[in-house]
Amino acid sequence: MPVPVAELAKLFPLDALRPETREQLAREATVSEYARNEAVFRVGDMDEDTCYLIEGELRCEYPDGRTVAHVAGSGHGRYSLNDAVPRRFTATVVTQRARVIRLERRFIEKVITWDQLSRDPTYRFHDSSAGGSAWVFRLLHSHAFIKLPTGNLERMFSRFEEVYVKPGEIVMREGDVPDNFYVIREGTAAVSKYLDGAPQVVAYLREGDIFGEDALLANVPRNATVRMMQGGRLMKLSKEAFEAVLKPPMVSWVLPAEAARLVQEGATLVDVRMPGEFAQRAIHGAANVPLYRLREEMPSLLAPGGRVVVYCNTGERSAAAAFVLNAQGYTVHAMHGGLGAMLRMQAASAPAV
Known part of the structure; x- marks a missing residue:
């Protein structure tokens, strides 16, 4: 079920984000519905979601017997349902039904960090045009970056170098010595490998996709060729920057x-x-x-x-x-x-x- 952007604008701290950032979060959010006496989560659960109640009322019961009401639309209801992991209480629906917005906790933290970093009008990676920052949001939501500490984001962006590429340009070639890590900011690319004695396309890449990390991590020659299909821009990290910023937490x-x-x-x-x-x-x-x-x-x-x-x-x-x-x-x-x-x-x- 899609989440209306207007719903996120009522919630803390999402209300302080730029509209374009909330729009991106709305695309990634889900709404779950619960009936009376259903548990949204239980004490001890290790889920990875930040949960906001947008309809109904919950009874939050702690192991010591203490209970707290969480009511949608109230002042307290603007806040998430306690992000502690493991969960510190069991949240049970007490109304006829309840609706809960779920967002991946680590993605929210990264997006909020990006929103803050890029507020400076001179920040070189922010693009205010429609979809101009789509590559950033896709990068931050990729499974490859799920373990990247939020504190490393500024270091990563500060060490990016922008590279312009032409249609048909080969960015890296199978067998080359590894040198850089890349993110596609604009454009598309094809990935090919020699299989059974002939080059074969094995994947296509678009904005926000990454490549070049395999050889840097393993310290071996490139295992694929990447050729641009459309001209565009790449964000490049040198081998030294990649090893300092990305390799350890990955x-x-x-x-x-x-x-x-x-x-x-x-x-x-x-x-x-x-x-x-x-x-x-x-x-x-x-x-x-x-x-x-x-x-x-x-x-x-x-x-x-x-x-x-x-x-x-x-x-x-x-x-x-x-x-x-x-x-x-x-x-x-x-x-x-x-x-x-x-x-x-x-x-x-x-x-x-």
Whole structure:
């Protein structure tokens, strides 16, 4: 159900945002309806949403027995339903029905930060024309940036360099040494790879899409060619800027023991090395999906949204794999130290003979 922009203008702190920012949030928001005695959420829940009550009344019940009423349209009702994680109380509908606006918590924080940063009329990345900042909102909402701390946004934008490109221009070529990370600000591009001895288009990119991160994370040659279809503008981060601003928060590292626990609890273990390496030695139970084939093959192994543990020999390729899979919507952990660390742990825990 679409959310009217006017509804967001009644809510705190969304009422202080620029109209264009509220319009973007309205596109991403959803409205959920609840009947009497239904719970919007329960104490201890770990959901990722900011919730605003726009119709009805809720009873907010704390573990100590204390209850508080939350009424839509009241002064208190302008505020969200407590964003603490885990949830501190159970919110139950007491009226005939209730309607709740839901927005992804981390996206709201990033959008509010962008709205504040770009208010300076001289800010070089804000474009007041219709749709001029669409690339920013799409970038901030991408799965690839979900783990980026909000505090890193200013650092990222301050280090962006704008590059103008022509139709047909090759921005990067398969096999090249990695140098930069890119975001498409304006225009479209085609991504191609050599498959079965011939170049084949494997993806198309538009405003707000990113490319070039795989090779920077794994410190390996480019695994694809990107050619502009339309002329436009790119935002570029140098390798040094990318490693300083984006690389550290993008990967969730786990030690071998934690990786083993996650797999026991149902996570899919994926070896992102080449098939020859996998055949020579691998962790029992792992699936082999080489880094360069992740985008194409991973959905047939596990639907987006699933939990994945990735590993390679040292961790370099795992970092790139984690970024790729995060962008596709998976919950990903990379095993610190790679295959060698897991084998050492297994050897140390084996009974003496």
